Amino acid sequence: xxxxxxxxxxxxxxxxxxxxxxxxxxxxxxxxxxxxxxxxxxxxxxxxxxxxxxxxxxxxxxxxxxxxxxxxxxxxxxxxxxxxxxxxxxxxxxxxxxxxxxxxxxxxxxxxxxxxxxxxxxxxxxxxxxxxxxxxxxxxxxxxxxxxxxxxxxxxxxxxxxxxxxxxxxxxxxxxxxxxxxxxxxxxxxxxxxxxxxxxxx
Amino acid sequence: xxxxxxxxxxxxxxxxxxxxxxxxxxxxxxxxxxxxxxxxxxxxxxxxxxxxxxxxxxxxxxxxxxxxxxxxxxxxxxxxxxxxxxxxxxxxxxxxxxxxxxxxxxxxxxxxxxxxxxxxxxxxxxxxxxxxxxxxxxxxxxxxxxxxxxxxxxxxxxxxxxxxxxxxxxxxxxxxxxxxxxxxxxxxxxxxxxxxxxxxxxxxxxxxxxxxxxxxxxxxxxxxxxxxxxxxxxxxxxxxxxxxxxxxxxxxxxxxxxxxxxxxxxxxxxxxxxxxxxxxxxxxxxxxxxxxxxxxxxxxxxxxxxxxxxxxxxxxxxxxxxxxxxxxxxxxxxxxxxxxxxxxxxxxxxxxxxxxxxxxxxxxxxxxxxxxxxxxxxxxxxxxxxxxxxxxxxxxxxxxxxxxxxxxxxxxxxxxxxxxxxxxxxxxxxxxxxxxxxxxxxxxxxxxxxxxxxxxxxxxxxxxxxxxxxxxxxxxxxxxxxxxxxxxxxxxxxxxxxxxxxxxxxxxxxxxxxxxxxxxxxxxxxxxxxxxxxxxxxxxxxxxxxxxxxxxxxxxxxxxxxxxxxxxxxxxxxxxxxxxxxxxxxxxxxxxxxxxxxxxxxxxxxxxxxxxxxxxxxxxxxxxxxxxxxxxxxxx
Ligand SMILES: Cc1cc2nc3c(=O)[nH]c(=O)nc-3n(C[C@H](O)[C@H](O)[C@H](O)COP(=O)(O)O)c2cc1C
Numbered sequence: 010x011x012x013x014x015x016x017x018x019x020x021x022x023x024x025x026x027x028x029x030x031x032x033x034x035x036x037x038x039x040x041x042x043x044x045x046x047x048x049x050x051x052x053x054x055x056x057x058x059x060x061x062x063x064x065x066x067x068x069x070x071x072x073x074x075x076x077x078x079x080x081x082x083x084x085x086x087x088x089x090x091x092x093x094x095x096x097x098x099x100x101x102x103x104x105x106x107x108x109x110x111x112x113x114x115x116x117x118x119x120x121x122x123x124x125x126x127x128x129x130x131x132x133x134x135x136x137x138x139x140x141x142x143x144x145x146x147x148x149x150x151x152x153x154x155x156x157x158x159x160x161x162x163x164x165x166x167x168x169x170x171x172x173x174x175x176x177x178x179x180x181x182x183x184x185x186x187x188x189x190x191x192x193x194x195x196x197x198x199x200x201x202x203x204x205x206x207x208x209x210x211x
Numbered sequence: 212x213x214x215x216x217x218x219x220x221x222x223x224x225x226x227x228x229x230x231x232x233x234x235x236x237x238x239x240x241x242x243x244x245x246x247x248x249x250x251x252x253x254x255x256x257x258x259x260x261x262x263x264x265x266x267x268x269x270x271x272x273x274x275x276x277x278x279x280x281x282x283x284x285x286x287x288x289x290x291x292x293x294x295x296x297x298x299x300x301x302x303x304x305x306x307x308x309x310x311x312x313x314x315x316x317x318x319x320x321x322x323x324x325x326x327x328x329x330x331x332x333x334x335x336x337x338x339x340x341x342x343x344x345x346x347x348x349x350x351x352x353x354x355x356x357x358x359x360x361x362x363x364x365x366x367x368x369x370x371x372x373x374x375x376x377x378x379x380x381x382x383x384x385x386x387x388x389x390x391x392x393x394x395x396x397x398x399x400x401x402x403x404x405x406x407x408x409x410x411x412x413x414x415x416x417x418x419x420x421x422x423x424x425x426x427x428x429x430x431x432x433x434x435x436x437x438x439x440x441x442x443x444x445x446x447x448x449x450x451x452x453x454x455x456x457x458x459x460x461x462x463x464x465x466x467x468x469x470x471x472x473x474x475x476x477x478x479x480x481x482x483x484x485x486x487x488x489x490x491x492x493x494x495x496x497x498x499x500x501x502x503x504x505x506x507x508x509x510x511x512x513x514x515x516x517x518x519x520x521x522x523x524x525x526x527x528x529x530x531x532x533x534x535x536x537x538x539x540x541x542x543x544x545x546x547x548x549x550x551x552x553x554x555x556x557x558x559x560x561x562x563x564x565x566x567x568x569x570x571x572x573x574x575x576x577x578x579x580x581x582x583x584x585x586x587x588x589x590x591x592x593x594x595x596x597x598x599x600x601x602x603x604x605x606x607x608x609x610x611x612x613x614x615x616x617x618x619x620x621x622x623x624x625x626x627x628x629x630x631x632x633x634x635x636x637x638x639x640x641x642x643x644x645x646x647x648x649x650x651x652x653x654x655x656x657x658x659x660x661x662x663x664x665x666x667x668x669x670x671x672x673x674x675x676x677x678x679x680x681x682x683x684x685x686x687x688x689x690x691x692x693x694x695x696x697x698x699x700x701x702x703x704x705x706x707x708x709x710x711x712x713x714x715x716x717x718x719x720x721x722x723x724x725x726x727x728x729x730x731x732x733x734x735x736x737x738x739x740x741x742x743x744x745x746x747x748x749x750x751x752x753x754x755x756x757x758x759x760x761x762x763x764x765x766x767x768x769x770x771x772x773x774x775x776x777x778x779x780x781x782x783x784x785x786x787x788x789x790x791x792x793x794x795x796x797x798x799x800x801x802x803x804x805x806x807x808x809x810x811x812x813x814x815x816x817x818x819x820x821x822x823x824x825x826x827x828x829x830x831x832x833x834x835x836x837x838x839x840x841x842x843x844x845x846x847x
Contacts, residue, residue, distance in 0.1 A: 054777060054781070090835075090836060100840070
């Protein structure tokens with residue numbers, strides 16, 4: 010059993026097509042922590058101590074967010090700026106996050122084809138999210154490639170949404186039960202390339 | 212005088228003893244009143260035949276109840292109900308009348324007698340059913356709404372029935388009566404007919420229309436200036452008197468022209484449902500309605516003739532159960548046809564299966580009009596009363612068995628529906644007004660109360676839904692829907708009243724979220740002790756903004772000023788919460804060493820925090836966005 014915490018960041022939940030459903034799945038999985046960051050800090054006044062304490066007691070940190078301008082929504086960035094302090098997450102004595110898993114679960118408006126060197130967005134999504142990856146590295150965390158839902162705005166209409174939501178539940182349960190094959194996952198470019206690397210049992 | 216006092220004493224005593232016990236046992240108030248009546252009437256014989264007269268008087272409770280029902284129903288809602296009202300109501304009355312008539316003819320009664328009996332039993336008890344539905348909070352359910360439609364239709368249908376019944380007179384009964392001399396004149400609803408005597412059918416119709424128009428027109432245009440004028444006098448009892456006067460005047464007018472008083476007051480209620488005086492009227496009339504209805508139920512219980520009942524107990528019981536089963540069947544068929552589902556269907560079928568108070572009226576009218584022979588009528592009176600007595604039992608059965616069973620089945624279905632609750636805003640001054648506007652613009656329902664009639668009149672011109680009334684009065688708060696509300700915003704000016712209001716609301720409704728405006732620190736403590744959830748100091752936010760402007764004006768970077776203010780606000784709010792917990796209502800803060808010590812401590816913390824002392828408040832001002840190399844607590 011691992012202790013899993015989902016940090017959910019979405020400032021426009023009223024208009025959300027898919028993230029709200031994903032968040033509700035995360036809320037409904039037993040024995041994992043769920044934090045709606047925009048609900049906890051509507052005025053961006055992040056309580057650094059509380060957030061650091063939460064990090065300490067969890068082994069797996071899931072960042073769930075929609076891709077905004079090839080990055081995280083601003084509160085999640087603010088969270089990084091404030092919570093990942095020198096002496097806590099990095100620097101001398103900054104090993105409090107060492108060995109914990111960081112798992113981005115993101116939705117993007119663009120098509121997967123757009124996220125290629127010859128596509129409209131010029132870079133693969135994995136590359137665009139590399140600041141997150143390097144942040145994890147600096148904090149000695151284990152970065153898991155992102156689980157991505159591309160073309161998120163049309164996923165409902167072409168029937169991909171339900172499948173993705175199921176995948177998310179499966180991922181969270183596997184992470185919680187220690188059935189998630191981290192090594193296999195890390196060999197991938199994106200976690201969503203192919204079936205989830207889940208072990209039958211442990 | 213003595214006997215009047217004695218009787219009042221007996222009735223009130225019976226009610227005061229029986230009703231709370233019945234309620235405690237989960238039987239509902241109606242059964243409590245009925246039992247009280249049985250005890251003081253047939254069982255120990257403290258009251259006698261005068262209950263008949265009292266009953267006619269107490270029927271006025273039904274008229275008042277329909278006025279209150281009308282007040283809850285805006286014209287638009289009534290219009291939306293029209294299909295149910297006519298379809299469901301019409302079919303119920305017609306279907307039950309025919310079914311009962313057919314059954315009677317099987318017993319070899321003449322067709323005219325059978326038809327009259329059918330009419331009597333097609334009616335249900337508005338008094339019992341509405342009272343019970345309200346008490347159980349089932350009025351808004353599908354079953355409740357359907358039941359209400361049917362009852363309203365029945366109340367209206369009584370009028371043509373009263374016109375029809377004399378045409379069914381049996382010649383031999385009439386002759387017999389003529390020989391025996393004049394019958395006593397006493398005819399409840401029939402008594403008004405003389406005014407219309409000698410008018411042709413179309414003239415009657417015209418007069419009726421004119422009366423209804425007068426009620427609607429008067430309610431809409433005349434009542435409001437009148438009530439405004441009376442409200443300006445600020446004499447509570449005169450307002451109550453005016454409310455009563457209006458209801459009685461309408462009832463009188465309706466009776467004079469041969470229409471149902473219940474219909475008239477119901478219409479007046481609907482017309483006034485949109486007015487600012489709605490909640491005030493409601494809270495003024497409600498106690499009268501409650502007492503009169505209670506009295507009515509007692510007289511039903513007291514009027515049961517045990518002599519006849521015991522001499523033919525099984526026969527009467529069988530008849531009663533038969534009639535109720537027949538009515539329930541018709542209702543069930545209608546419920547199926549109109550797609551009323553689940554427990555609502557049974558609520559509708561079982562709830563309306565009894566005969567009603569208008570049954571008494573029709574029966575005595577039938578006897579006077581020589582339609583039904585007296586001895587049959589006596590037995591039928593018993594059947595009506597007994598069926599009313601059994602009704603609460605059916606409601607309990609519905610509660611405990613049917614509703615309970617279907618609850619467990621559909622637990623998860625409704626998870627997604629987030630019904631928006633109502634917010635009550637007490638006080639519509641500068642403060643309450645803003646809150647109201649914000650809530651409304653976000654599609655929340657609000658009920659705003661204010662006691663300045665002139666202000667409300669002005670606000671209504673701008674389309675604000677504001678009601679007249681003193682929010683500190685518990686009955687008014689109740690009428691405004693305190694028990695169903697999710698939120699109460701206390702924005703009235705008088706600090707003492709605000710605190711009373713919070714205390715009362717908290718006691719009545721422990722789950723209510725209460726937001727209260729506080730004038731100063733002491734008010735914060737008192738509101739906290741009274742049970743408010745969010746306490747907003749009225750000048751706090753503006754002074755905070757002023758201080759931020761001051762910091763910026765003195766050269767601080769705007770974002771630094773913002774952070775400094777944030778720390779101050781957080782600290783101050785935490786501090787006042789701590790202080791509120793130690794504050795004692797009966798000791799002045801200057802004589803309270805515990806309070807003084809804590810106040811000193813939190814102030815010292817604040818000063819340290821503002822100065823950037825890290826140990827004090829987790830170095831909040833200074834922490835955050837610190838560049839690498841400066842570990843907290845290690846540098847400087
Ligand atoms: C401010 C903003 C910036 C966005 N930037 C991107 C982007 O850079 N790349 C992309 O693929 N989609 C972008 N999108 C689309 C969102 O990723 C998309 O709306 C979201 O993933 C859908 O999830 P939701 O329905 O739960 O909000 C952006 C949307 C917004 C509102």
